[in-house]
Amino acid sequence: MPYPDLPLPDDPKLVQNLTHFARALRKAGLAVGPGRVLTALQAVAATGFTTKPDFFWTLQACFVTRPEERLVFQQVFNLFWRDPRYMDHMMSLMLPAMRGVQDEQRAADAAKRAAEALLDGAEGPQTPTPETEDEGDTRIEIDASQTASAEEVLRSLDFEQMSTAEVAAAKRMLARLSLPVRPLKTRRLVADQTGRRADWRRTLRAAVRTGGEINTLARRRAATRWPALVVLCDISGSMASYSRMVLHFIHAVANQQGQGWARVHAFTFGTRLTNITRHLRARDADSALNAAGHEARDWQGGTRIGHCLHQFNRDWSRRVLGQGAVVLLITDGLDRDAPDLLAHEMERLHLSSKRLIWLNPLLRWDGFAPRAQGVRAMLPHVDTFRAAHSIASLEALAEALSDPADHGEKARLMTMLAP
Structure with missing residues (x-):
């Protein structure tokens, strides 16, 4: 109409x-x-x-x-x-620098997103080429030789080596990643006519209604539940460029439906522990991370992993680590606290979680060895030790979660700890 x-x-x-x-x-x-x-x-x-x-x-x-x-x-x-x-x-x-204002405050997230939306595709006048001036030639040549490989190169590129445009493209790729998980079987049983176990109580109760005659055999199966995901992300100076990208990935996981996680809890730590779970509930990733940055006042500061893990084990472990929670620990392991304290708190964290996965961006180096005291104290108490420096390494994390036997680089590095 x-x-x-x-x-x-x-x-x-x-x-x-x-x-x-x-x-x-x-x-x-x-x-x-x-x-x-x-x-x-x-x-x-x-x-x-x-x-x-x-x-x-x-x-x-x-x-x-x-x-x-x-x-x-x-x-x-x-x-x-x-x-x-x-x-x-x-x-x-x-571009506030074009006016000569160097100390102008950066535009808000909404204003920058509006700028990118309205200026998308707005380009300056192009110089005509002999091919375009010829009106009789209607052939259109498209060079697509680099389009397929550009995304593949970006997947393996280190987060710290990315330009501004590459970081923006990497964030869009991270928003499409998923982190599925399998449900956990419990000892609790629920009614299911296709179950493998017979439910004699329900069968006899139904037989009472028919004068003691058993017409059907009731069955039941083991109930399943979904685990929670707990993320502990290091935001110290040596981890700033990596933690920002990993938190973009965690924000996408927290806001995607149907992946199976019961809840996603996120904490940042540097010199103190900060709970940013409620900030990740915002749909807009930039607004969520900016709000989390204002909440975490130790961004790009020092590192006290043992002290922060002690705060988590004391104040939060009983609240968020129940029901078979999986813990992602993102840090380089460079700690200023005593190694004995760090080893003790890592052991407590490992015993409280169903699976503890350590993501370390330093594994991008082929010659990485557990020489730092913090790495030597943490490594024996993790289930999986993997890299977290690129999009490809975060994609491999989904495979590690689906395979309980996957230990990453832990076995190889544990041999270096032997005296």
């Missing part, structure tokens, strides 16, 4: 503008599809184009579904509909 004409004599291209606006919202992270664009057109046609606040609230009601999306929508709306020179304005937000 065609939509009625809108009273817009000054701008008769509202449909095209709304479509472009919806694309900008989609690139900024909002789940906007063609159906919502049609709904927005119907809503604007019903309400009319009277005042800009009415137009704003009408479009927000059509495009925004979550509270965290309101700020992004407001940024994109203000720059797209209210400022005709939004390109210049967005360039000023993204």
